[in-house]
Amino acid sequence: MLKILKYSFMDLMRSRWSYVYFFFYLVLGFVLFFLNSDVTKAVITLMNVIIVLTPLIGTIFGVMYFYSSREFTELLLAQPLKRKTIFAGQYLGVSLSLSMSLVVGVGIPFVIYGIFGSAAIWDFSTLLLVGAFLTFIFVALSFNLALAFKDRIKGFGFSILMWLFMAVIYDGLFLLSMMIFDDYPLDKLALGATLFNPIDLSRILILLKLDISALLGYTGAVFKNFFGTGLGLLLSLIMLSVWVLIPGALMLRQAEKKDF
Amino acid sequence: MKIEKLLIIGLLLASSLSAASRTVGAEEALTSIGEAMKVSAPGDTIFIQPGTYREETIYIDKPLVIIGRDYPVIDGMNKGYILEVRSDSVTVKGLMLINVQKSYTKAYSAIHVYGSKNFVIEDNKLRNSFFGILIERSKEGLIRGNRVIGNAVTEQSSGNGIHAWHSDRLTISDNHVEGMRDGIYLEFVNKSEIVGNLSRNNVRYGLHFMFSNDDRYLQNRFENNGAGVAVMFSKRIDMRQNEFALNWGSASYGLLLKEILEGEIVDNTFHRNTIGISADGASKITFSHNNFDNNGWAIRFHGACYDNDITKNNFRHNALDISYKGPINGNVFDQNYWSEYAGYDLDKNNVGDVPYRPVKLFSYVVNKTPETIILLRSLFVDIINFSEKVSPIMTPDNLKDNRPLMKPVEIDDRS
Numbered sequence: 001m002l003k004i005l006k007y008s009f010m011d012l013m014r015s016r017w018s019y020v021y022f023f024f025y026l027v028l029g030f031v032l033f034f035l036n037s038d039v040t041k042a043v044i045t046l047m048n049v050i051i052v053l054t055p056l057i058g059t060i061f062g063v064m065y066f067y068s069s070r071e072f073t074e075l076l077l078a079q080p081l082k083r084k085t086i087f088a089g090q091y092l093g094v095s096l097s098l099s100m101s102l103v104v105g106v107g108i109p110f111v112i113y114g115i116f117g118s119a120a121i122w123d124f125s126t127l128l129l130v131g132a133f134l135t136f137i138f139v140a141l142s143f144n145l146a147l148a149f150k151d152r153i154k155g156f157g158f159s160i161l162m163w164l165f166m167a168v169i170y171d172g173l174f175l176l177s178m179m180i181f182d183d184y185p186l187d188k189l190a191l192g193a194t195l196f197n198p199i200d201l202s203r204i205l206i207l208l209k210l211d212i213s214a215l216l217g218y219t220g221a222v223f224k225n226f227f228g229t230g231l232g233l234l235l236s237l238i239m240l241s242v243w244v245l246i247p248g249a250l251m252l253r254q255a256e257k258k259d260f
Numbered sequence: 261m262k263i264e265k266l267l268i269i270g271l272l273l274a275s276s277l278s279a280a281s282r283t284v285g286a287e288e289a290l291t292s293i294g295e296a297m298k299v300s301a302p303g304d305t306i307f308i309q310p311g312t313y314r315e316e317t318i319y320i321d322k323p324l325v326i327i328g329r330d331y332p333v334i335d336g337m338n339k340g341y342i343l344e345v346r347s348d349s350v351t352v353k354g355l356m357l358i359n360v361q362k363s364y365t366k367a368y369s370a371i372h373v374y375g376s377k378n379f380v381i382e383d384n385k386l387r388n389s390f391f392g393i394l395i396e397r398s399k400e401g402l403i404r405g406n407r408v409i410g411n412a413v414t415e416q417s418s419g420n421g422i423h424a425w426h427s428d429r430l431t432i433s434d435n436h437v438e439g440m441r442d443g444i445y446l447e448f449v450n451k452s453e454i455v456g457n458l459s460r461n462n463v464r465y466g467l468h469f470m471f472s473n474d475d476r477y478l479q480n481r482f483e484n485n486g487a488g489v490a491v492m493f494s495k496r497i498d499m500r501q502n503e504f505a506l507n508w509g510s511a512s513y514g515l516l517l518k519e520i521l522e523g524e525i526v527d528n529t530f531h532r533n534t535i536g537i538s539a540d541g542a543s544k545i546t547f548s549h550n551n552f553d554n555n556g557w558a559i560r561f562h563g564a565c566y567d568n569d570i571t572k573n574n575f576r577h578n579a580l581d582i583s584y585k586g587p588i589n590g591n592v593f594d595q596n597y598w599s600e601y602a603g604y605d606l607d608k609n610n611v612g613d614v615p616y617r618p619v620k621l622f623s624y625v626v627n628k629t630p631e632t633i634i635l636l637r638s639l640f641v642d643i644i645n646f647s648e649k650v651s652p653i654m655t656p657d658n659l660k661d662n663r664p665l666m667k668p669v670e671i672d673d674r675s
Contacts, residue, residue: 052639171640178632179625186631194634203638223634 004076004086008093012065018101021057025105033109039118046106047127047206052167054134055199058098059163060156062142065094067152077260087143087255091248095139099132106131123209130202133240137198138163140247147254170197191226195236198243205236285309293326293334294318302347308332308355319344320352328354331385336360336370342389345373351380360389367419369394373401381406391419392440395427403432410439412463420445421462424452432457442468443485450474458483465490465516466507469497478502488514488533497523501672507533514555517542525550527672535560536578539568548572549671557583557623566590574668575599575618579636582618583627588658593618597665605666616664619655621648 012018028049032042066073069090076086106128115124142159149155174193178186194200208227226232282300284290286309290299293315296306302322310330317340320326324347333356336342342357350373357370369391373379379401386392392408395401403422412418421437423445424430433455437443443459446452447470454477459466466482467489469475478500482488488504491497497520504514513535517523520542529551530536536555537547540562546569552558553576560583567590575581576599595611596618603614622641626633635641648655 048637168640168643171635171638172644175625175632175635175640179629182629182631186629190631190634200638204634207637 002089004081004089005092005096008065008069008090009097011069012094012097017061017064018097021061021098022101022105025102026108029106029109033113039110039113039115039120040123042110042113043120043123043127047203050102050106050127050131050134051199051203051206054098054102054131055138055167056163058095058135058138059142059159061098062094062139063146063155063159065090066143066146067155074260083255084252087252088248091139091143091251095136098135098139102131102135103128123206126209127206130205130240133244134198134202136244137240137247140244140251143251144247144254147251147258166197166199171200174200187223191223195239198240201236201239205233281305281307283307283309284313286311297321297324300324315342317341317344319346320350321346323347323349325351326353326355327351328356328384330354331356333358338362341368341370341372343371345371345376345379348377349379350376351382352384353380353382354384356385356387357389358387360391362390362417364416367391367394367423369419369423372396373398376401380404385409389419391423392421392437393423395422395424395430397425398427398430400429401427401431403430403435405434407436408438408440409436412440415441415464418463420468421459424449428452431455437462439463442466443482444468446470446472446475448472453477455479457481460484462486468492469494472497476500481505482507482514484508487512487516490516490518491520491523492516492518493520495521495523499523499525499528501527503529503531504533504536505529505531509534513538513560516540517545520545529553529671530555530558538562539565541565543567545569546571549669550574551576551671552581553577556580559583561585561591568592569594571595572665572669573597574671576668580620580623580626582659583623584619584656584659585627588656591659593659593661595663595665596661597668598661601664601666603664610666612664612666615660615662617649617652617655617660619659620645621654624655 032045036042073086110124115121141162145158145162146155149158178190194204204223205227208223227236282290282296282304284293284296284306288309290296293308293313297318297320300306305325305327308326308328310332312333312335314335314337320343331354334342336359338359338361340361342360343352352371360370361368370386370389371381371393373395374397376398377400379398381393381403383405386406386408389410393403393406408421410418418441420442421440421444422432422435426448428450430449430452432444435457437457437459438461440462441464443462443466444454444457445468449472451474454467457480459480460483462485464486466485467477467480469491471493473495476498479502481503484506488507507514512533514530514533515537517537517539518541521544523545525545525547527549532554534556536552536558538560541564543566548571550573552573555578558575558578558581563585569592571594574597581598598616598618601612601616603612603616605612621644
């Protein structure tokens, strides 16, 4: 598995798109500091970008890589190798290289502008951790979809739809249900609903880290009591890990059974 | 004629000579301040030498001038009030007052002024005082340059820094109040001025008005209090050039207006408060030339706000500029600068050509269902805000600034 991981990783490291992705974050980081040298504010702006963009890039890259390396995968399948090792290796290779582009790309400008001396270091590390988690989650989800559809167009379409659902539609339904049921106590529902969407969960985790949390009023206090404690943080990290593990496991199971 | 003049001068001299000056100190004839009060005559000046004086409540029942040299420490030993001022024309200056009894039934304070006129309380330092300076039924007093520092934890077990009740024409200036319940509290206090004070880290409000009319407060700074300033049930309050900063917490705000009529809020700065101004039942108020920057909400109008005039303010980088309930009620938004304004100005007259709508759809939704605030900064919210901006459906149609400014208004604040 390590060999396949290494191969996929090196393959992507050599690919142009990894560099584009890496330079995008690098430039974004520098531009943020050029416009405003306050590290805390840069973290907030970056949050908005990372929450939307890492899932999208993870999805598109995952599908793209899966389809483009399909022939190579078929070649590997002809070898005496376990299917699990092949797909797990490819999955980890893609996720790791994307996460690395993110961490290094954003990390360099922040290190240069003195993140280590700043109080925002923890917010920043949470942000990167969450970004990496989102990458892993959405690559796994997109691999699932790519495995399910042989047709590229269908695979792409459903992946984008999945991203759209998680990033936009879910929140819309969430908002709508809260408005419809606003005669009932909603904070438990809101708490539950955020746990079931990794993008929302990440957003709340970072929002609560930043002092903007005071805006959230009473609901914020409920959330802060939950996520702000060590237990809440642990639970949300566990939840994010579950979001990685379940799609990952599903993907492997599907790969085992699929007739290539 | 000449003789009469001479007589008058002679009389004046005699009266001024009769006002003796006495000194209290460890090595003086008088060693306790209480004793000095008994032997002194009206109009005397009493100097207090440096040192520590352990005194029970000291009554000042005649016009006296009490001046401390190098802040002599008067220790109330946690027994009731320290200084009880019960006479007109008393001056208390340069003392360090410590240890006032805590009580849940009586408002014990370091300096208690009752029924006095023309008093001066200046340049004192108060530590561990339950209430700091308590003024009741008094007129024309000056409270200047005092430092009241406490370590209040809860509202129930702490007192106010400067507390005035049923008093008129007071001047409260250049004081520093920190770590008390309310920094400055005024109840039934009319025609008074509160100038240049610093009130911070107080458990409840920096400055609190109740049933007080015709007062002015200007050039004060309110920082990191439970809430900055609360103005309640008062009329004609003039608020100028104050700074409301860092009043940050889940139920915190810079300025609370509750049942207020005809005030003026001009040239103030609201910086990094959860809510800049929270207005509930505030009517006929002029808000102009204020800076609102980096607040959660710049202004939150709850209900029953009529005929307010919000003109020529700067709204910069607030998470939500205005939150509004109900119909427009004669409130006017005009010629403000909004950092989120995305319109254009073809004729270059510094007035945008398309109106600005300060109430976002999301802010409207949050007002209806507060729990939805949890979706703040999500992509979905950005999308619905944008679509509402393009074609407003939900937000009040006539709530808009028809002449938004392209450049910020020059503001005459203190900085």
